[in-house]
Amino acid sequence: MQRDNEEMTMAGNPLRRRLGALAAALAVGGLLGGCATSGNPKDPIEGFNRAMFAFNEGVDTVVIKPVSTAYDYVLPAPIKTGVSNFFANIGDVFIAVNNLLQGKVPEAASDAGRFVVNSTIGLLGVIDVASDMGLEKHNEDFGQTFGRWGVGSGAYVVVPFFGPRTVRDTVGLILDVKTDPVGYVDHIPTRNTLYALRVVSDRAALLPADKVIEEAALDKYSYIRDGYLQRRRNLIHDGNPPREQDAALDEDRKLAADHAAQPAGPLAAAR
Amino acid sequence: MKWLFAGLAALCISVNVGAQEAVAPDVLVRNVTTEVLEIVRKDRDIQSGSHRKAIDLVEAKVLPHFNFARMAQLATARDWRQASPAQQKALTDEFRTLLVRTYSKALTEYRSQTIDYKPLKAQPGDMDVRVRTEIKQSGAKPIELDYSLEKTASGWKVYDIEVGGVSLVTNYRETFATEIRNNGIDGLIKTLQTKNQGSEKK
Numbered sequence: 001m002q003r004d005n006e007e008m009t010m011a012g013n014p015l016r017r018r019l020g021a022l023a024a025a026l027a028v029g030g031l032l033g034g035c036a037t038s039g040n041p042k043d044p045i046e047g048f049n050r051a052m053f054a055f056n057e058g059v060d061t062v063v064i065k066p067v068s069t070a071y072d073y074v075l076p077a078p079i080k081t082g083v084s085n086f087f088a089n090i091g092d093v094f095i096a097v098n099n100l101l102q103g104k105v106p107e108a109a110s111d112a113g114r115f116v117v118n119s120t121i122g123l124l125g126v127i128d129v130a131s132d133m134g135l136e137k138h139n140e141d142f143g144q145t146f147g148r149w150g151v152g153s154g155a156y157v158v159v160p161f162f163g164p165r166t167v168r169d170t171v172g173l174i175l176d177v178k179t180d181p182v183g184y185v186d187h188i189p190t191r192n193t194l195y196a197l198r199v200v201s202d203r204a205a206l207l208p209a210d211k212v213i214e215e216a217a218l219d220k221y222s223y224i225r226d227g228y229l230q231r232r233r234n235l236i237h238d239g240n241p242p243r244e245q246d247a248a249l250d251e252d253r254k255l256a257a258d259h260a261a262q263p264a265g266p267l268a269a270a271r
Numbered sequence: 272m273k274w275l276f277a278g279l280a281a282l283c284i285s286v287n288v289g290a291q292e293a294v295a296p297d298v299l300v301r302n303v304t305t306e307v308l309e310i311v312r313k314d315r316d317i318q319s320g321s322h323r324k325a326i327d328l329v330e331a332k333v334l335p336h337f338n339f340a341r342m343a344q345l346a347t348a349r350d351w352r353q354a355s356p357a358q359q360k361a362l363t364d365e366f367r368t369l370l371v372r373t374y375s376k377a378l379t380e381y382r383s384q385t386i387d388y389k390p391l392k393a394q395p396g397d398m399d400v401r402v403r404t405e406i407k408q409s410g411a412k413p414i415e416l417d418y419s420l421e422k423t424a425s426g427w428k429v430y431d432i433e434v435g436g437v438s439l440v441t442n443y444r445e446t447f448a449t450e451i452r453n454n455g456i457d458g459l460i461k462t463l464q465t466k467n468q469g470s471e472k473k
Contacts (some may be wrong), residue, residue, distance in 0.1 A: 040445065088411060139412040208380035216373040216439075218466055222446045227437045234436020239415050241436065 043156045043225060052158035053221050059161065060203075065210075068203035082126040083201045088137065089118045089125025090181050097179075098140035102148045110135050139235060142179075143172025147236035156225055164228040296420040296427040297391040299336065300402045304386060307332050311381050318379070325375035333374065338421070338428035339367040345431065346443040347459075350451045358456050365463035370439070372470055384408055386416075398422045 040046060072080070096111035114130035114137070122129040131137060146168050147153065154167030165173055177183065182198070185191040217223035233241050294302070307328065311317050316324045343363040344351045354362060389403035399421045405413040419431035431440045450459040 040449075084411075137412045211380065212373060212377045215376040215470060216369070218443070218450070218462060219446050222449070223442065226442050226445050230437040230442060231435055234415075234433075239436065 042229060045155060045157070049156060049158040049225075050221055052160055053224075055160060056158065056163055064199065064203050065207075068200050068207065071200050072204040072207055080201065080204065083197065084205060085118070085122070085128045086125045087198050087201060088128070089115060089122070092118070092137075093181070094176075094179060095138050095140045098142065098145045099138065101145045102140070107138055111138060141169075141172055142175040143169030143232070144236050146172055147232070153229075153232065156229065164224060166229070166232070169232065294426065295391070296393075296400050296418075296422075297388065297402045299420070299427055300404065300418050300429075301388050303332065303336060304404070307378070308381065308386075311378055312383065318381075320379045322372075322376060322379060325378045326371060329371050329375045329378065334367075334371065336427070336429055337367075337370075338423070338430045339363050339370070341421070341428070341430040342366060342370065342440045345440045347447050347451070348444055350448065350456065354456050358460065361460045362456070362463070365460060365467060366443075368467045369463060372467070373439075387413070400427075 043049060092111045092115040096108045096115065099105075099108035099111055114135045117130040117133065117135065118125045118128060121127075128137075143165070151168050153169070157165050157167060157170055159165050159170055159173065162173060182191060182194045185194060213220065213223065310328060310332075311325075314324065314328075317328070340359070340363045343359070343366040346366060347354070347362060351359065351362075385407045387405040387407060389405065391400065391402060393400040399419070402418045402420060404416045404418075406416055407413050414435050415433070416435075417433040418429050419433075420427045420429050431438055433439070447459055450462055454461070
């Protein structure tokens with residue numbers, strides 16, 4: 001879902017860049033806040049978001065999905081894996097930087113190790129040798145780094161073309177894009193080809209998920225929104241988020257404890 | 272959303288229906304997963320997308336180990352208690368159909384990913400445990416797939432599944448709450464029925 005992010009060269013002045021991006025995102029956030037709708041506190045600009053969601057779905061249906069489906073159909077699996085590994089490898093440098101910014105030094109060292117091993121033995125990243133050696137792939141980006149630093153997520157925002165984010169993750173996204181090594185490729189046709197190939201490769205990997213979500217969701221917009229929010233919370237805490245302060249859930253647990261004391265009737269009866 | 276797919280694909284679990292009482296929760300999850308995936312690997316119909324056959328498999332092997340009433344209760348949160356027993360039963364039935372359809376759909380997309388089982392962190396007297404597993408995938412971080420189980424009179428029952436930290440049960444909360452706020456509990460039941468019938472026709 002979030003792989004649009006890459007190496008950080010530390011070129012220029014990162015702090016100034018970050019502040020600039022922050023200001024831009026806050027301005028956008030404020031602007032959007034003006035056309036607020038709906039009662040969900042996590043999604044104060046639901047009206048706008050649903051419109052953007054519909055727009056993104058349209059772009060996907062008309063362009064991205066057909067191309068990705070063709071890509072998925074035509075190419076043999078090893079080639080597709082190679083392409084996705086190639087982009088994943090570029091991402092490892094950037095993941096190392098984010099782990100470092102979060103003070104996770106062993107993880108950062110492992111990411112750097114992955115990049116070195118895969119770029120050489122793994123033939124420019126096409127083969128993920130490092131995973132076989134026990135160097136596990138991580139998932140980090142600037143939005144997660146901010147979260148780790150204690151920055152709150154802010155409102156949910158559907159960003160045109162990029163999809164679900166929060167205000168914090170939108171700021172992260174701007175940094176992710178600015179530090180993306182593909183953006184530093186000078187030869188413009190090559191750069192654009194790489195961008196397009198990455199979008200198609202990432203999208204093709206999600207094709208099976210489409211059918212499952214279609215089956216699962218009563219309302220696709222809110223299913224994806226709530227899934228995204230849960231997912232980000234989990235990622236920021238590297239798989240161990242603190243238990244949510246949720247009075248309703250606590251009550252549920254108590255109620256369930258009473259439930260458990262009874263024989264497991266409802267299930268049997270329901271069958 | 273690769274994580275969601277792969278998670279869903281692998282979560283369809285089952286176990287020997289007969290041997291319930293003595294089976295530890297982590298062993299249960301492992302046995303059921305192994306058995307179901309074994310069947311899927313051999314079944315060409317499911318591999319080529321036979322949803323009906325996948326549903327039959329889930330109903331036979333997985334369903335007995337899930338507590339759907341508890342799931343429906345978790346998904347509707349505080350609204351559950353405002354529901355009459357008849358409404359609770361209807362909610363449970365429709366939610367079960369939806370979840371079974373979803374899981375079995377994911378099974379038809381399963382493609383030989385391997386699963387790692389994490390050591391169980393639990394005390395002997397625990398009534399509520401989390402079994403952690405991971406799905407390996409090439410060139411990406413493994414996907415965590417966690418099962419929450421509670422001990423009941425008829426053995427351990429799964430009441431929640433988290434794929435990459437996303438609960439497949441509580442992810443419905445906002446949608447359900449909105450539906451109930453707008454159209455009441457019967458409105459939600461109706462929406463679920465319509466959804467399930469619509470899927471059936473496809």
